Amino acid sequence: MVIRSTWNRCCSAHDRDLKCHIKTGFVLLVALTLSLSVIFFVYDFSFNPVKDRHAWFNLVNKTHKSYNVVTEGLSGKRFVWNFATNRQIIQTITAQKHHILVHHHVAHPSNYHFLLDEPDKCRQWDPFLVFMVPVAPHQVEARNAIRSTWGNESSVQGKAVLTLFLVGLTGGPEAQQKLEEESRQHRDLVQSNFVDSYFNLTIKTMVIMDWLATRCPQASYAMKVDSDMYINVENLLSLLLAPNTPRENYITGYLMWDQNVIRNKKSKYYVSEDLYPASKYPTYVLGVGYVFSNDLPKKVVDASKDMKPFNIEDAYMGTCLKRLGIKPSRAPDPSQFQTYMKDSKGHDLSKVITTIARSPKQIIEFWQKVKRHK
Numbered sequence: 001m002v003i004r005s006t007w008n009r010c011c012s013a014h015d016r017d018l019k020c021h022i023k024t025g026f027v028l029l030v031a032l033t034l035s036l037s038v039i040f041f042v043y044d045f046s047f048n049p050v051k052d053r054h055a056w057f058n059l060v061n062k063t064h065k066s067y068n069v070v071t072e073g074l075s076g077k078r079f080v081w082n083f084a085t086n087r088q089i090i091q092t093i094t095a096q097k098h099h100i101l102v103h104h105h106v107a108h109p110s111n112y113h114f115l116l117d118e119p120d121k122c123r124q125w126d127p128f129l130v131f132m133v134p135v136a137p138h139q140v141e142a143r144n145a146i147r148s149t150w151g152n153e154s155s156v157q158g159k160a161v162l163t164l165f166l167v168g169l170t171g172g173p174e175a176q177q178k179l180e181e182e183s184r185q186h187r188d189l190v191q192s193n194f195v196d197s198y199f200n201l202t203i204k205t206m207v208i209m210d211w212l213a214t215r216c217p218q219a220s221y222a223m224k225v226d227s228d229m230y231i232n233v234e235n236l237l238s239l240l241l242a243p244n245t246p247r248e249n250y251i252t253g254y255l256m257w258d259q260n261v262i263r264n265k266k267s268k269y270y271v272s273e274d275l276y277p278a279s280k281y282p283t284y285v286l287g288v289g290y291v292f293s294n295d296l297p298k299k300v301v302d303a304s305k306d307m308k309p310f311n312i313e314d315a316y317m318g319t320c321l322k323r324l325g326i327k328p329s330r331a332p333d334p335s336q337f338q339t340y341m342k343d344s345k346g347h348d349l350s351k352v353i354t355t356i357a358r359s360p361k362q363i364i365e366f367w368q369k370v371k372r373h374k
């Protein structure tokens, strides 16, 4: 209606000049752009919005004249949209660096050892809950955002809480030196000697499990949580301290049911039939944040000894749990485990346990919103 009335007013009999057509063209252009983004948005996110979390709009370049938006579909194809010219430039980036050449990797933590460790931390703190955050060595900003927000909540509802970061190998001696400096300053880094890469996230998770099993068996619960997450520790503690929450063989978060194994070689989620022959994964908990009773790490590490690892860490956890006969639990209020929130008002954030933040800055913003809302 709005478009039409503008149109009529503009292109009336009194006004047939060039300006009028330019204006109309502009309105149509805007409408076309909007509908294209809506179509693309729906196509890309409605079928599998969670598994494909990395497909979220990724604003790579914003200048005063134009900006590009990159999306990555389930097929692993990447599209670059240039909004200023309203041309849809499709670049299929073929030789993707994560194209899997390595068909087998050894995930069992006994193959690795710790370069940086905090072996006495749990004895000193006696934590009820431990957050283990897998993060790349260079992501200092993400670590600092967590350190200054939810990672700094060391005592919640009378329970000790501990946050540690797990990294793999750095790129070189200079980066290593920086990391060791950071470790001396904060005493919250654990480093293991595997190559730190997206493909190796399963190794990272298994090393986290190994650390919990060997360095922190006294904790009651632990949570593996990605470095781009906002965590409402208060709400998580309420869940864990509720009388009905099991103290053993327990894992919960955002449950993934009936997920197909991705066989498209261009996808970063590709898993070969050789590594995982079945066509579906067992129910597992989405890797952005899963919380579990701390008896599980040892059991999972033991179970993984004679299981073939594959590169999807959360689905691999699911297969280890299935082997153990442990079913992920549905959270009492599943809506507390959010992925991307449409609106993130302080009111909604004060109810959740997890949600994905789009940047370290947003972690801080979310945390402040909740503090203000109180």
Ligand SMILES: *[C@@H]1O[C@H](CO)[C@@H](O)[C@H](O)[C@H]1NC(C)=O
Pocket (backbone or CB within 6 Å): 060, 061, 062, 063
């Ligand atoms: C963004 O575009 C400008 C100009 O086209 C270019 O100089 C700059 O390197 C680009 N930035 C990124 C992050 O790609």
Ligand SMILES: *[C@@H]1O[C@H](CO)[C@@H](O)[C@H](O)[C@H]1NC(C)=O
Pocket (backbone or CB within 6 Å): 147, 148, 149, 152
């Ligand atoms: C953690 O919180 C304490 C007060 O509770 C504060 O003094 C300290 O600066 C905080 N640490 C960071 C890294 O923000």
Ligand SMILES: *[C@@H]1O[C@H](CO)[C@@H](O)[C@H](O)[C@H]1NC(C)=O
Pocket (backbone or CB within 6 Å): 102, 105, 193, 194, 195, 196, 197, 199, 200, 203
């Ligand atoms: C995974 O880590 C192992 C052990 O460090 C390494 O040999 C392998 O190259 C890594 N793979 C990738 C794809 O990074």
